[in-house]
Amino acid sequence: MSDERKRRTGIEGMDVLKEEILADAKRLTLDDSFSFRCHRQLACFNKCCADVNIVLTPYDILRLKRRLGLSSTELIAKHTVRPFSKDQTLPVVLLKLRDDLPGKPCAFVTAEGCGVYEDRPWPCRMYPVGEASARTEAEPDAPEFYFLMQEQPCDGFSETGTTWTIRQWKEDQGVAPYDAMGAEFKEITLHPHFRRGGSLNPQQMEMFFMATYDLDRFRAFVFESSFLSKYEVEPETVEKIRTDDEELLRFGLRWLHACLFSEPTVRLKAAVRAEYEERIARQRATKAEPGR
Numbered sequence: 428m429s430d431e432r433k434r435r436t437g438i439e440g441m442d443v444l445k446e447e448i449l450a451d452a453k454r455l456t457l458d459d460s461f462s463f464r465c466h467r468q469l470a471c472f473n474k475c476c477a478d479v480n481i482v483l484t485p486y487d488i489l490r491l492k493r494r495l496g497l498s499s500t501e502l503i504a505k506h507t508v509r510p511f512s513k514d515q516t517l518p519v520v521l522l523k524l525r526d527d528l529p530g531k532p533c534a535f536v537t538a539e540g541c542g543v544y545e546d547r548p549w550p551c552r553m554y555p556v557g558e559a560s561a562r563t564e565a566e567p568d569a570p571e572f573y574f575l576m577q578e579q580p581c582d583g584f585s586e587t588g589t590t591w592t593i594r595q596w597k598e599d600q601g602v603a604p605y606d607a608m609g610a611e612f613k614e615i616t617l618h619p620h621f622r623r624g625g626s627l628n629p630q631q632m633e634m635f636f637m638a639t640y641d642l643d644r645f646r647a648f649v650f651e652s653s654f655l656s657k658y659e660v661e662p663e664t665v666e667k668i669r670t671d672d673e674e675l676l677r678f679g680l681r682w683l684h685a686c687l688f689s690e691p692t693v694r695l696k697a698a699v700r701a702e703y704e705e706r707i708a709r710q711r712a713t714k715a716e717p718g719r
């Protein structure tokens with residue numbers, strides 16, 4: 428199925444779209460089925476790879492940077508945009524489109540289809556299937572569900588001879604490694620802290636962005652700053668994250684749980700912790716002193 432194309436619209440972080448989906452979309456399970464076939468002979472071929480919001484996950488960035496032989500910092504600068512709104516709780520990273528060309532196509536689309544097919548982002552793999560979370564503070568364990576995106580002319584739905592269950596579709600599209608890394612990422616993005624209305628300050632936002640999306644910068648931060656003299660990191664982890672991007676991303680997520688939510692996932696060394704606690708105690712005592 429290498430010549431087949433899937434249009435995609437990312438949903439993570441797109442609050443309005445998410446509300447519409449939660450309210451209106453028919454919720455599907457892995458065993459529900461749909462008819463769809465995408466191929467070059469369709470009139471719509473490639474049209475969906477233009478003028479579309481594709482929300483990227485850290486693992487999408489990892490796969491694309493490796494594919495293109497770029498550092499994460501270069502890939503982010505060249506191929507992504509980071510829209511910002513004042514209500515935003517986490518960074519949103521979108522695939523940059525070619526604003527300089529008519530119709531704003533994706534930079535990777537070719538006459539034959541996707542030019543990065545084996546490493547195309549998660550939303551591109553999943554289309555026309557979307558996935559959403561209904562987790563709330565009241566229902567923290569609400570299961571995720573699937574839905575079909577049919578918001579623009581897409582002739583693939585008229586190809587009724589080919590039927591898939593959602594499970595078969597995901598297998599066919601090679602989604603498993605993206606889902607595995609995505610599950611760890613969602614433990615942060617869907618953390619109770621945010622469901623309770625919590626947010627991140629600008630410095631925490633930047634830490635989050637570096638430790639998830641900009642992995643090469645995070646690696647330099649770990650190995651070229653005092654990081655390893657401050658944190659207890661298992662020697663085998665240190666060796667792995669020197670070169671292994673997937674391990675570095677997993678470690679970055681552990682570190683964020685510690686930094687953002689004070690969870691015991693990566694600990695400060697005892698002496699550093701004692702110094703830190705002493706400093707906090709001194710600050711509190713100073714504030715409590717009358718007349719100051």
Ligand code: SF4
Nearest residue numbers: 434465471475581583
């Ligand atoms: S069938 Fe749908 S996914 Fe395939 S090229 Fe056409 S619009 Fe895109």
Ligand code: SF4
Nearest residue numbers: 476533535536541551
């Ligand atoms: S990455 Fe590939 S599939 Fe996704 S929009 Fe670009 S060309 Fe299309």
